[in-house]
């Protein structure tokens with residue numbers, strides 16, 4: 001199988017972390033140069049029609065995109081350690097946590113960085129810096145909520161490490177580009193959780 005990724009891009013990083021947590025090796029990693037627009041070529045769009053990564057090309061040639069869908073596939077093929085829930089109830093609660101993080105944390109970080117950072121100008125045209133800054137404020141709202149969650153439970157979805165921690169960690173790391181630092185915002189529980197996740201081998205991808 002081939003996994004299309006790019007250094008520093010948060011969504012491919014989610015899949016790479018997921019693979020390390022699963023202990024899965026042997027995928028063929030293909031770097032896509034986003035700044036050069038490699039993902040917008042006809043050849044790449046034939047794999048990922050909306051020109052997005054990550055994309056996982058299966059051995060039969062079919063291609064999966066969307067990080068959660070790729071992770072669902074990998075979880076099915078490599079059930080242990082479980083990262084997405086063992087029964088319907090746990091799966092639903094973990095999905096709820098992961099989607100909250102994806103929509104209300106990763107998305108505002110992405111929008112803020114894409115619309116305010118000169119390094120992202122190649123990807124985001126036109127950039128609307130004011131919109132980007134407003135997304136930074138939305139991020140702080142979610143971060144404050146997440147900090148409260150992490151004061152009463154060790155991990156984003158509850159009592160154990162799951163895909164939701166991976167999504168939140170990748171979002172928080174990407175937020176460094178907008179100089180967001182949980183500790184400096186007084187979000188001590190979020191910072192402590194981040195520092196714990198950073199110790200995991202998967203955080204090094």
Ligand SMILES: N[C@@H](CCC(=O)N[C@@H](CS)C(=O)NCC(=O)O)C(=O)O
Pocket residue numbers: 009010011012034039051052053054065066067068123
């Ligand atoms: N909803 C998609 C988002 C994928 C996405 O936006 N990926 C970014 C990299 S993190 C990308 O391909 N950007 C290319 C572009 O903006 O042109 C997922 O969950 O995988």
